[in-house]
Amino acid sequence: MTMFSFNRVDARPDASARNPSTAASDRQPFAVRLASDVLVASGILALFGLIAWILPAIGEPIGPKGVPSQVSTNLADLPYYALRSVFRMLVALFFSLVFTFIYGTAAARCRRLSRVLIPLLDILQSVPILGFLSATITIWMVLFPGSMLGVEAASIFAIFTSQAWNMAFSFTRSLTSEPTELDEAARSLQLTRWQRFWTLDVPNAMIPLLWNCMMSVGGGWFFLTASEMISVNNRTYALPGIGSFVAQAAAEENLAAICWAIVTMVLVVLLIDVLLWKPLTAWAEKFRITQSESAVRKTSVVLTIIRQSHIDEMVAWLFRPVGDLFDTLTRPLGRTGGRWAADVKSARSRALDVVFTVLVLAACAFGLVQLMLVIHRDAGFGELGQAFVLGMVTFLRVALLTLVCSAIWVPIGAMIGMNPRVSRFMQPIVQVLASFPSNFTFPFVTLWFVACSVDINWGSILLMALGTQWYILFNVIAGASQIPDDLREMTRSFQLGRWQRWRDLILPAVFGSWVTGGITAAGGAWNASIVSEIVSYGRHTLTASGLGAYIAEATESGNTVRTIIGVTVMSVFVVAVNRLFWNPLQRMAERRFALN
Template sequence: MVIIFGSFYLTIIYAILLTFGRIGLVLIISVFLALIFGVLSAKVRAAEAIIIPITDVLEAVPVVSFFPIILVFFIVRIGGPFGTEIAVDFLLVTAVLWNLILGVYQSVLHIPKEYESVAKVYKIGILGKLRRLYAPAAFPSIVANIMPSFASALFYITLTEVITIGNKNYEVFGVGTLSVQLANASNYTGIVILIMFLIVAIGLSFYFFINPLIKMSEKYKFESNMPASSKDSQRRQNAFVTVIGERINQVIGSTEAAIAVVNRSIPRRDNVSRKQIKFSDRVVNIIVGTTLVAVLLITLYFVAESGFSSAFTEYILNPHYLKIFGIATLYDLARIGIVFAISLGTMVPLAVFFGRRKVSGRFSTGIFQILYSIPSPVLLPLIIIFLTPKIAVFLGEGLAFNADVMIIAYLSAASYIFFNVYGSAISIPNELDVIAKTYKLSRWMKIRYLSFPAIVPGLITGSMSAIGSYWGGLLVAEYVTFNGKTFAVKHGLMLLISKAIADGNLVYADAIDIFMVIIVVILTFVVWMRLYRYSERKFTYD
């Protein structure tokens, strides 16, 4: 094991600084890319039809599936420590980017149409809209997704900082590398010390970076009057008629003003203007769609060259392997279904509870974020060694290890549901709370008519991200090797991928990836795209 400056504790601090530095850089890059692709998907139909399904597919594909690509383009062609570092950063981007894109897309999609109309009236350009409308509207969602993305990056760090393909290891130093070294040395005390240092580092990151972002995100709501002080807020709550009157007058006044400006600025020939707008939209769709298709085709060519074409012809077209993949997929879908049900039953009530209690909820969500950001793969050796024997007394060794797998899967992605729902709950306009109090709605009616409609968009985005990321949790836990011992489930698609990577059979691993992509694409169009459209029609503050 590498010891820095002759001290184990200094080694841990050095590893944490390197890892957190990588994660910070990756998050900044990912937010920038998410704004571009999320806004583009929400505003251009052609981009939406291409980017969103691909994003959903890529989110469901485990990080390890990109190993053949990074092996060819970064480690082999660039080579050396620099090539390995770029490969690690690229793999981290694939772990955190996709849910950010979906969050921005969902937020921009639900911007009230009046805001878009005002932007058109004042002839605000695309950069102005991005800075003044789209970025502020997406800010709460970005903050909500940065928290689970931070946790996701820490989760995958054990895979990305140590890349093992067959008998070859490619690694950069950090928390992931150190945790693997400690596990292989059976240094469980060292793992516990590393976890304690990680808790402190995560807490400091939350206090100095994430908590200020949460406070800033509360400013970006689609409501007309924000309380200037707690005293003013209380006064307005006691004067319901005044609040509603001001709200109605402002909406009517702004609408009439917008209509008047539009009537003055638009020529008499309304049909010609509408045709020009439709023609302009059609041109934008053609240009954007053509560009994205060209980029996609070029990317697919290079991906095929990295081994995916051979995987398709050798395995996907073979009925024997399709049967094996299908049975393994059913086992993993069953595990995911159980974990998703548990996640909904635990994360949604907690998120709504904390979100509706904004001030007291900040501290609670801070503690929750710190605990949830502890990378569960670091805990996996401790779970296997100390927890599995106790569970096996009641369930047997096979079911006990399956329970371990589902625990890791739960810890890997349930936070996506919590923080997306929390972001939606904390952004409920205050006027709706005033109305609920005025009409003395019961708790059940508040949940049914206020909380539930408000959290649906965030719940859909969080569920989509969580289910995609559960595959990564299964990948980490279904096939585990440390200290010369191997622990594995009997059936599972992620088991097949892990064994193929361990054997150095990247073509077989690529074939499993292709099969997964087919399954995920079907789920995207049958389930998620329909849910997105339904939430857009039914649950927008218009």
């Protein structure tokens, strides 16, 4: 019996029938269940208490001296700074999930919107966070005048822009590659849109989405320094956080403080892995599409305690009315289907397509003309040509990085994803490496480059790889873990050799995941170039020739036109590469290598 199944949507079976783990927990001794309830309740109260402790400081008024431009490097403040950073990360992750569900569903299900939303996602992921910050920091300050909440909102928004895009890519791909038999089952059951979303769409996307959530948090940590020590328009806004702590310590050449921040960061990552990621990955195993249960199940002490408590019943009791309300509201949209738009086009539908296309092209043409006028008036087209030359240099770095990282991490990721024993051992290690903000080590790397006379034009490739290689690894792990066990057994039954097994099963099965990882890794590498092509430690500053350094210098100096030019050129490069290279590979993955 398949582990991935539909719940009944009209009937209301008892809790044990809906969830076998609930029945197992009901057989636990009363003392065990009571202890689990106490532990879970204590954890929830502690979480709410920490949030209540942090919130007043987030909304405190701006003092007469304005927003601080630096933070303290007192080691006693480090735990509090780490807590503030974790809070920003989780808030940004929540909004990233909401964005992913809405944007990904619209891009996958609505034919007309997909023509705009998918290319727009390419553009959005190519815009560096400094581009978002320089354009939005004033807006956030106006929305929350006289309050630190405006700067906090800008910081959270910057972290959101480093998390949301690869999650949306992953979710969209999962929706467009749903197994045919499950789609037909949803149609046969005549599920509403809301029921299909939570019964098929989200469960089918759960494993790759979860791994991309981990990677998104890792990407957020990578850009934490730029998000908490915001330097735009000749001004610096510093927020209490571990990222700003490291930036300040690097400016003061305080290596001891940086080392303590690194130790604190490792502890934070391990704690998040134990309390959040490990329980979620163990829980998500029930969404694997397979004909037999895995011989080695992923386990988590935290998940076991939660399952032995009554928290699941409380959550169901609290959120069931909300689900029923949305189910009622979405019923007028009709019953489920593969796409919201019909495949057979009527004359009216074709006319609407033409009108929609004309409007989109007209809007793009108008925006392009206005952009060229601004560049011609304030900078000249020679500046645009220089930016394209620098963009080509950064493109070569990104291409080399993607090629090398793919050759290294695809076989390693497949091995981790297909072997539960290896996954159980390697997941915490990979999670720490991926979540650890590698730019915390940039001061040490800068000193090494200076001492060994390493050319930053080559060294920046290493710095970019430290933060972006994990996109490929995590997506390949997620893809390999979804390979059905019966296909693995079939390769053993046919006694296929190692190379044949890789050629006929593993590589085709993870190809789509590698493409998704490659797209996000390349986009992340472009983004990472703004903090990798120009690095500093105290009086030492190393600057590489490239578009990332161009944007960073323009943003910090407040040169709006150069910032616009740099962001525009970066967007053109990313979108062009995606259109010409990655998108054909993605279509081939959906057409030839989807497990449906």
